[in-house]
Amino acid sequence: MFLFQLWREYKLSIAEILNVFPDGNIVFFDQKNLILDHIDEKTILERSPYLGGSIKISEVSKYRNYDEIYDYIAERASEKWWKFQYGLSVFGVRSDLKKQLTTIKKYLKEKSISSRFVNQDFSNVSSATIIGEKLVQKWSDFTLISSRDWWDIWLGKTIWVQDIEGYSKRDYGKSRDMQIGMLPPKLSQMMINIAWGEHIYDPFCGLGSLLIEAQNMWKQSIYGSDFNPEMVQLTAKNTGSHNIFLFDARDMAENNIFEKQTIDSIVTEGFLGEIMTKKNISHERISIQKKNLSKLYTKFFSWLQSIWFDGVMVISFPFWELEKKYVYFNEIYDILEKYCKIQDIFPKNSELRASKLWSLLYKRDTQLVGREIFKLKIKN
Numbered sequence: 001m002f003l004f005q006l007w008r009e010y011k012l013s014i015a016e017i018l019n020v021f022p023d024g025n026i027v028f029f030d031q032k033n034l035i036l037d038h039i040d041e042k043t044i045l046e047r048s049p050y051l052g053g054s055i056k057i058s059e060v061s062k063y064r065n066y067d068e069i070y071d072y073i074a075e076r077a078s079e080k081w082w083k084f085q086y087g088l089s090v091f092g093v094r095s096d097l098k099k100q101l102t103t104i105k106k107y108l109k110e111k112s113i114s115s116r117f118v119n120q121d122f123s124n125v126s127s128a129t130i131i132g133e134k135l136v137q138k139w140s141d142f143t144l145i146s147s148r149d150w151w152d153i154w155l156g157k158t159i160w161v162q163d164i165e166g167y168s169k170r171d172y173g174k175s176r177d178m179q180i181g182m183l184p185p186k187l188s189q190m191m192i193n194i195a196w197g198e199h200i201y202d203p204f205c206g207l208g209s210l211l212i213e214a215q216n217m218w219k220q221s222i223y224g225s226d227f228n229p230e231m232v233q234l235t236a237k238n239t240g241s242h243n244i245f246l247f248d249a250r251d252m253a254e255n256n257i258f259e260k261q262t263i264d265s266i267v268t269e270g271f272l273g274e275i276m277t278k279k280n281i282s283h284e285r286i287s288i289q290k291k292n293l294s295k296l297y298t299k300f301f302s303w304l305q306s307i308w309f310d311g312v313m314v315i316s317f318p319f320w321e322l323e324k325k326y327v328y329f330n331e332i333y334d335i336l337e338k339y340c341k342i343q344d345i346f347p348k349n350s351e352l353r354a355s356k357l358w359s360l361l362y363k364r365d366t367q368l369v370g371r372e373i374f375k376l377k378i379k380n
């Protein structure tokens with residue numbers, strides 16, 4: 001069994017994991033962790049480098065009491081002839097990290113094993129520390145999970161940790177302009193993984209953030225378009241791709257990309273509408289945006305229906321925060337009802353439900369606009 005430590009938008013993380021490992025069976029989840037069985041380590045290690053929403057993955061087993069856990073760690077420690085360096089993270093109600101770390105240290109000392117835990121200030125180990133101390137290679141990063149609902153305790157040994165350096169490298173070199181209004185790389189990866197295609201088209205490509213991630217995930221082909229020539233130029237430059245075109249999504253009749261190319265998925269952030277600030281956001285302005293966006297998406301989806309597009313679409317639509325309440329883009333639901341079939345993103349588990357229509361929500365506290373993400377197919 002394998003434990004996935006989840007990103008802060010845990011429902012999105014779970015949706016991604018279940019799409020990437022469709023045979024996986026949920027044993028347990030909460031807001032921080034997901035345990036799956038029916039998956040094997042080889043598949044996990046092959047696919048994990050491209051997961052956006054998992055912080056680390058561990059192989060887990062169940063133990064009846066803490067002594068069994070200490071024995072297991074002591075066994076691992078005695079395999080080393082150098083000082084045993086390890087990390088421990090705990091989740092759940094019955095575990096106190098400080099107590100565990102001091103007990104393990106004492107336990108190992110009694111067995112004449114010298115050890116050093118890498119935890120700082122008695123808090124869970126960060127990805128940076130796991131990478132810096134090479135704990136995955138040393139097989140010595142552990143995670144303990146307990147719950148009020150079970151007697152057993154789970155102990156996991158980390159087999160993979162997210163490449164945080166890779167993310168910062170990809171951000172490095174992007175100009176300041178690029179950072180503004182950019183789709184976060186992790187969210188791009190999750191949307192691409194939820195679509196699970198190989199030939200990806202972004203019809204609102206903007207600066208190309210999503211397509212850059214698709215390239216990093218070694219997708220077989222990428223295509224992009226935008227109605228702003230500057231964006232087309234920038235995406236072409238940022239991706240080095242020749243498949244970036246100038247197209248208005250309201251008038252795609254001239255767009256014969258689907259005749260010429262095999263496209264199995266449309267993955268896009270979509271147009272979020274005019275950028276609003278705390279000073280100028282109002283119900284009136286939101287209504288105008290909704291009207292314009294409704295026209296845009298009606299034309300876009302009816303065109304996809306007219307060409308019998310058969311692939312998967314993962315698209316985000318905006319919702320807004322005004323007076324501490326969310327204002328949803330309800331009009332889009334009618335449009336989707338007319339042209340699309342909403343695809344299940346995860347099993348219909350009520351705890352995973354984020355919205356009425358089982359879409360996923362993503363919003364940062366500081367932003368006025370959020371994204372509601374749907375997985376769709378065209379009704380043909």
Ligand SMILES: C[S@@+](CC[C@H](N)C(=O)[O-])C[C@H]1O[C@@H](n2cnc3c(N)ncnc32)[C@H](O)[C@@H]1O
Binds near residue numbers: 206247249268270
């Ligand atoms: C939210 S941005 C996408 C940003 C992109 N995901 C990124 O991270 O760079 C939306 C893009 O949609 C484009 N757009 C808006 N209306 C459009 C239309 N009718 N047809 C094509 N592109 C459009 C805008 O020019 C903008 O670049």
